[in-house]
Amino acid sequence: MNRLYLAAVSALLATVSSLADAAAMADVLAASKPSDWRPLDPARTVYLELSSGRVIIELAPQFAPNHVANILALVHEGYFDGLAFMRSQDNYVVQWGDADGKRAIRTAKKTLPAEFARSAAGLPFTQLPDPDSYAPQVGYSDGFAVARDSANGTAWLTHCYGTVGAGRDNDADSGGGTELYVVIGHSPRHLDRNVTLVGRVVQGMELLSVLPRGTGAAGFYETAQERVPIRAMRVAADVPESERVPLEVLRTDTPTFAAVVEARRNRSEEWFKYKAGRVEVCNVPVAVRRPKS
Amino acid sequence: MNRLYLAAVSALLATVSSLADAAAMADVLAASKPSDWRPLDPARTVYLELSSGRVIIELAPQFAPNHVANILALVHEGYFDGLAFMRSQDNYVVQWGDADGKRAIRTAKKTLPAEFARSAAGLPFTQLPDPDSYAPQVGYSDGFAVARDSANGTAWLTHCYGTVGAGRDNDADSGGGTELYVVIGHSPRHLDRNVTLVGRVVQGMELLSVLPRGTGAAGFYETAQERVPIRAMRVAADVPESERVPLEVLRTDTPTFAAVVEARRNRSEEWFKYKAGRVEVCNVPVAVRRPKS
Numbered sequence: 001m002n003r004l005y006l007a008a009v010s011a012l013l014a015t016v017s018s019l020a021d022a023a024a025m026a027d028v029l030a031a032s033k034p035s036d037w038r039p040l041d042p043a044r045t046v047y048l049e050l051s052s053g054r055v056i057i058e059l060a061p062q063f064a065p066n067h068v069a070n071i072l073a074l075v076h077e078g079y080f081d082g083l084a085f086m087r088s089q090d091n092y093v094v095q096w097g098d099a100d101g102k103r104a105i106r107t108a109k110k111t112l113p114a115e116f117a118r119s120a121a122g123l124p125f126t127q128l129p130d131p132d133s134y135a136p137q138v139g140y141s142d143g144f145a146v147a148r149d150s151a152n153g154t155a156w157l158t159h160c161y162g163t164v165g166a167g168r169d170n171d172a173d174s175g176g177g178t179e180l181y182v183v184i185g186h187s188p189r190h191l192d193r194n195v196t197l198v199g200r201v202v203q204g205m206e207l208l209s210v211l212p213r214g215t216g217a218a219g220f221y222e223t224a225q226e227r228v229p230i231r232a233m234r235v236a237a238d239v240p241e242s243e244r245v246p247l248e249v250l251r252t253d254t255p256t257f258a259a260v261v262e263a264r265r266n267r268s269e270e271w272f273k274y275k276a277g278r279v280e281v282c283n284v285p286v287a288v289r290r291p292k293s
Numbered sequence: 294m295n296r297l298y299l300a301a302v303s304a305l306l307a308t309v310s311s312l313a314d315a316a317a318m319a320d321v322l323a324a325s326k327p328s329d330w331r332p333l334d335p336a337r338t339v340y341l342e343l344s345s346g347r348v349i350i351e352l353a354p355q356f357a358p359n360h361v362a363n364i365l366a367l368v369h370e371g372y373f374d375g376l377a378f379m380r381s382q383d384n385y386v387v388q389w390g391d392a393d394g395k396r397a398i399r400t401a402k403k404t405l406p407a408e409f410a411r412s413a414a415g416l417p418f419t420q421l422p423d424p425d426s427y428a429p430q431v432g433y434s435d436g437f438a439v440a441r442d443s444a445n446g447t448a449w450l451t452h453c454y455g456t457v458g459a460g461r462d463n464d465a466d467s468g469g470g471t472e473l474y475v476v477i478g479h480s481p482r483h484l485d486r487n488v489t490l491v492g493r494v495v496q497g498m499e500l501l502s503v504l505p506r507g508t509g510a511a512g513f514y515e516t517a518q519e520r521v522p523i524r525a526m527r528v529a530a531d532v533p534e535s536e537r538v539p540l541e542v543l544r545t546d547t548p549t550f551a552a553v554v555e556a557r558r559n560r561s562e563e564w565f566k567y568k569a570g571r572v573e574v575c576n577v578p579v580a581v582r583r584p585k586s
Binding site for chain 1 (some may be wrong): 383407409414423425426453454455463465476479480481482485486498503506557563564565567571572575
């Protein structure tokens with residue numbers, strides 16, 4: 001028993017530090033106040049129900065109002081129920097939708113004008129002080145990683161791990177939310193401003209990231225049998241309250257979040273021998289938790 | 294048949310563009326010369342044999358000579374055979390080694406002085422022109438993504454998707470290669486210069502990235518039954534030639550590679566409505582192929 005325990009501890013120590021890691025950020029979060037958190041709004045939270053469990057997505061209407069409204073309409077009408085993931089490309093995305101092109105759309109729209117960027121005016125923006133490879137400015141807005149260009153006054157969601165986007169054909173206005181994808185690898189930031197991003201996964205990424213990779217071009221499954229079925233997709237507000245998952249998201253316009261960013265820029269844990277002094281926009285997790293009861 | 298074909302094509306089109314993507318880089322690679330490629334050196338290539346297939350790692354002795362020599366010694370003596378992956382942390386790393394602390398080391402060393410960075414002198418370096426969030430300069434050296442600091446004359450391997458590192462305890466010199474990890478998520482660049490990086494996966498990442506996530510702290514499996522066994526780990530040079538996988542890696546000091554970088558900085562495909570004009574160091578794939586016969 002003791003030896004097994006020691007072995008387990010030894011294995012835990014010989015890591016890439018994430019225990020210590022988690023601890024430092026956890027200290028900041030443990031000292032947070034209730035007002036540092038906001039509840040997920042059930043009206044813009046969707047549940048993707050898989051046989052492996054529930055994936056929870058927070059939509060971002062402040063960036064893509066029309067796409068988000070359309071996705072909510074698609075979900076309301078049960079468009080996605082019984083459809084499937086048809087694509088899992090390593091270090092890139094998983095994607096779901098109507099692979100056979102047979103599902104009718106009743107109340108929603110099939111396509112919409114692109115919402116690749118928006119005016120930065122009036123948008124909360126907690127800026128990171130560090131350089132970014134792709135954008136003049138990066139930071140956080142209401143829980144989402146975003147980029148901004150003061151030269152033309154625009155802002156946009158950035159492709160990070162867990163970001164949700166609306167697939168499209170060659171035409172910029174050929175998307176609309178009937179096909180959705182989630183980033184499961186290193187952030188493909190070259191897609192920024194080329195796709196309408198609609199939100200992010202706040203719980204359940206570990207269910208999506210392990211979907212068997214498709215062996216076809218671009219990670220498409222080569223047979224219908226390989227596809228991963230979607231039991232249902234539901235707006236949280238449409239689900240009985242007893243079946244919802246109550247979650248809170250850390251506000252990104254607070255001193256507590258600034259402390260999280262700083263804890264990530266300069267890791268204070270003993271394990272770290274070199275402090276980066278910088279952080280990249282996709283490397284600051286925006287914490288999600290069950291409300292304290 | 295036709296309808297199915299059309300459905301498949303439609304699904305392929307409604308993507309996040311990687312088909313077009315792949316095509317543009319493929320054009321550059323298709324026009325490459327034989328001299329743009331170098332064969333993998335069997336003496337510093339290791340095969341990690343899983344029940345799901347073979348993972349191929351190219352080691353980087355130019356960055357971590359002592360760790361690489363020690364890993365080769367460990368592999369030679371069969372140290373890893375029958376050990377297992379004991380950790381799979383979402384958006385971070387998978388890690389393997391002697392979870393029970395029972396395996397004897399015969400010829401190799403248990404720990405080694407850290408090799409976090411080296412002198413930049415004499416190191417080939419194809420520099421990227423774009424800003425990096427973490428390092429003064431980034432680029433490529435003999436097929437590996439690297440960072441450089443001219444102020445102190447050092448260079449180091451960067452944590453990208455597929456990078457292989459040597460786990461360690463709190464002491465900087467407590468690693469040595471008996472526990473190895475591979476990055477399976479967004480690049481954790483804050484680990485740069487905190488861990489001895491030893492190489493990268495050149496084939497088989499899709500076998501590692503889908504390992505079921507561990508439910509323990511830091512993604513450790515909570516029971517021995519969950520661990521993913523390693524059938525064997527072999528130096529390619531020790532494997533009969535008929536059982537080796539002949540692979541070539543694109544040279545990163547050639548005009549062809551410069552064209553690859555440019556194809557990634559500015560995507561010329563029709564699908565792209567906005568060209569980034571920049572690229573991040575982990576977003577340029579260093580191509581690997583079977584030799585043309």
